[in-house]
Amino acid sequence: xxxxxxxxxxxKGAFVLTSDGKRENWDVSGPHFAGWEIYHLKGSPxxxxxxxxxxxxGWFGQVIQRSNNGGVTWEPAGNKFVYDGVAGxxxxxxxxxxxxxxxxVWHLEPSLSDADEVYAGVEDxxxxxxxxxxxNWEELSGLRKHGSGPHWQPGAGGMxxxxxxxxxxxxxxxxxxxxxxxxxxxxDGGKSWKPINKGLRSAQIPDQDAEVGHCVHHIxxxxxxxxxxxxxxxxxxxRSDNAGDSxxxxxxxxxxxxxxxxxxxxxxxxxxxxxxxxxxxxxxxxDGKLRVYRSKSGGNEWEALTKGxxxxxxxxxxxxxxxxxxxxxxxxxYFGTTGGQVYGSxxxxxxxxxxxxxxxxxxxxxxxxxx
Amino acid sequence: MIRVELPAHLRTLAGVKGEVxxxxxxxxxxxxxxxxxxxxxxxxxxxxxxxxxxxxxxFLRFFACEEDLSHESPDALLPDAxxxxxxxxxxxxxxxxx
Numbered sequence: 001x002x003x004x005x006x007x008x009x010x011x012k013g014a015f016v017l018t019s020d021g022k023r024e025n026w027d028v029s030g031p032h033f034a035g036w037e038i039y040h041l042k043g044s045p046x047x048x049x050x051x052x053x054x055x056x057x058g059w060f061g062q063v064i065q066r067s068n069n070g071g072v073t074w075e076p077a078g079n080k081f082v083y084d085g086v087a088g089x090x091x092x093x094x095x096x097x098x099x100x101x102x103x104x105v106w107h108l109e110p111s112l113s114d115a116d117e118v119y120a121g122v123e124d125x126x127x128x129x130x131x132x133x134x135x136n137w138e139e140l141s142g143l144r145k146h147g148s149g150p151h152w153q154p155g156a157g158g159m160x161x162x163x164x165x166x167x168x169x170x171x172x173x174x175x176x177x178x179x180x181x182x183x184x185x186x187x188d189g190g191k192s193w194k195p196i197n198k199g200l201r202s203a204q205i206p207d208q209d210a211e212v213g214h215c216v217h218h219i220x221x222x223x224x225x226x227x228x229x230x231x232x233x234x235x236x237x238x239r240s241d242n243a244g245d246s247x248x249x250x251x252x253x254x255x256x257x258x259x260x261x262x263x264x265x266x267x268x269x270x271x272x273x274x275x276x277x278x279x280x281x282x283x284x285x286x287d288g289k290l291r292v293y294r295s296k297s298g299g300n301e302w303e304a305l306t307k308g309x310x311x312x313x314x315x316x317x318x319x320x321x322x323x324x325x326x327x328x329x330x331x332x333x334y335f336g337t338t339g340g341q342v343y344g345s346x347x348x349x350x351x352x353x354x355x356x357x358x359x360x361x362x363x364x365x366x367x368x369x370x371x
Numbered sequence: 372m373i374r375v376e377l378p379a380h381l382r383t384l385a386g387v388k389g390e391v392x393x394x395x396x397x398x399x400x401x402x403x404x405x406x407x408x409x410x411x412x413x414x415x416x417x418x419x420x421x422x423x424x425x426x427x428x429x430f431l432r433f434f435a436c437e438e439d440l441s442h443e444s445p446d447a448l449l450p451d452a453x454x455x456x457x458x459x460x461x462x463x464x465x466x467x468x469x
Contacts, residue, residue, distance in 0.1 A: 035380060059430045059464045060380060060418040076384060076414035080422045 003370040004326050005070065006344075007051065008336055009038035012360035014053055016071040023332055023346040026355050032074060033065065040107050040321055040364040043070075047115040048368050052077075052134055054105035054120070062104050064120075064134045077134030081105070081122055084141035090124065091153035100124045100144070107321060109164035113171065121161035125152060125178040127190065140190035143176065148195065148212040155179035155215050155234075162320055163219050167226045175229065175244060180204075180215035183231070185244050196244030200233060217260045218320040222269035230272050230299070232262040232320070237274055239299050250299020255286050261323035265348060266331040270298040273325075273333060273349060275318040283338075284315035292335070294349050308352035309343065316341070321364035328369055336362025373404055374459035378431075381419070381462070385412040390459055399454035401433060402445040419462060430465040 002021035008014065013031025032038075033055045041053035053065040053074065064077040081102045092098035103123040111117035116133040126144045128137040152159060160179055167173035172189040175196075182197040195211045205213040215234035222228065231238040231247065235258050238247040251257035256276045265271035274293050278286045285291060289312065292305040316339035326332035333349050336342045340359040345352045373393045382388065393407040402425075409416045420427050425445070427433070432441040436450045436458050452458040 057380065058467075059378070059428065060384075061428060062417065063384065063414070079417045082423055 002328055004328070004332060005043070005048075005368040005370060006324075006334060006342065006355070007041045007043065007053075007071070007364075007366040007368070008342055008359065008362060009040050009053070009321075009364035010336075010340070010360040010362050011037055014038040014041055014055075014071075015356070015359060017342065017355055021328055023326075023328075023344060028356055029071065031360075032071065033063075036060075036063070037104075038363065039104060040366075041065075041071075042108050042110055042366045043368045044110040044115040044118075045112055046110075048370055050110070050115040050133075052108045052110060052118050054108055056104040062102070064105065064108075066134050078130070078136050081120070081128055081137050082139070083126060083144065084139040085145075088144075089150055090159060091151060093154065095153075097150065100126075102126075103158060106160045106162045107164055109166060112166050112168055119164050119166075119174070121164045121176060123158045123160035124154075125159045125161040125181060127161055127164065127174075127176055129190070140186075142186070142191050143184060143193045146184070146193050146195070148181070151212060152178065152181035153213070163216070165219060165221050165229075167221075168223045169226050173226070173243070175219060175221070177216040177219050177231075179217065180234075181212045182214040183216050183219060183244055196240070197247075198245065199240075199247035199249075200231075200238060201236070201249075202234065204234065218262050220262045220264045220272070222264040225269050228269065228298075230262055230264060232259050232274055234258065234280060237262065237299060250295070252295070252300035252302055254293055254302050259318075260320040261318045261335060263323045263325050263333070265333075266325045266327040267329075268296065268331075268348075271296045271348070272299065273323065274302075275323070275335060277317060283317040288313050288315060290314040290316065290337075292333070292345075292349055292352070305345075305349045305352070307350065308345075319363055321366075322362050324365050324367040326367045326369045332367065334365050334367055336365045338362065372456045373399060373407070373453065374456055375404065375408060376459045376461045377415075378462060378464040380464070381415060384414055384418065387412070392456075399449050400446050401440065401443065401449060401460075404449065404453075404460060405445075430467070432463045432465065434461040434463055435459070 006017040015030035044050040049070045051067040055063040065074045066077045087100035089097035107121040109119040120128040163177035165175040201208045229240045290309040293302040316337035323335040338361040
């Protein structure tokens, strides 16, 4: 029988939640790396027992952990993230040049073809790659050295490269997103990059049509249609049908189009999920009602999903990497909150139930569907 | 034999309990002790000092013999009591909280 394994990163450790295919009863393992911030952990699609975790701390910096048995035991891997060549400067909050400084790994994206290959999106924004299971890291510096680099600036959470999407149809194509520089794509395995922000409009920058400077919060793609991308921007939900060459807004009837998380149904490439958040200064659901919104038309027409979710006095946030879908026949959808709840739906979002309620604030949720 | 006391999180990361002991050849300086520590426990590289600059991480301090040695040169000799193993070198995480 199929199993589902949720990998949950929190402010104070990692948790591994497992269930059978019914997804009714869950076993909770953790905290792993207790007391450390776990920004992200993710399993290899090639070898689901190979997991990678980003463990960090204001005191002790960055550690990368690796598991070869699905998170039962872990071993430290390499943590030397050194920018290639002269690091240079980007813009600081006040507009002055600021040296590029490594702070932490926000996102780990294991390769689609090799369990030992993994990408790391880091703050200050750069993309690193390891070909030896996370032991050694090399920057794909064509991104940071894109001519626009000196004009990138941090969002409120830091200048983080938080989204890495590998194209299953083209191993040389990678999409990434940076707050607050925008989205970029490489078609040559990371040597060169182009900004893909045409059509994004951001009132927070002087030139709304600028090539870079947009605060992209997250991007999602269905593996069967790698040219179709969905984006939750700072404000606005966006869609591209040409691999990011241009975008159009699909916020439609959402009650607010600010938010962080976005994901695509495992079997319905036009069905997408977002969690609208009130505003950039009020990071909680509108009216205290935690509602996932689902569009079955690839955007514009949205329905609120509320069954099983708190509909009063709820003031949590759902962060950009804290939503995931499984690939069972009835698609499971999961998200974690800054209040420490992890909610799951085993019916494509129609109804929800808490899996755990009282974890530390959730930073990320990934899911593995196991045979 | 040099004794080093690590913060709890680094003991967990290194998989050790209690103090760690190190053999340091030559002069016993902070740099020599940290080099030996990182050679014996490579998972600690980057967690106490930067990989490249070797600068102490901002929220860590080095204490020994009731003195704060954090701002001493890494090439200064550590106190005799540390060099002889009588006293440990303490790696201390800054107090933080509400």
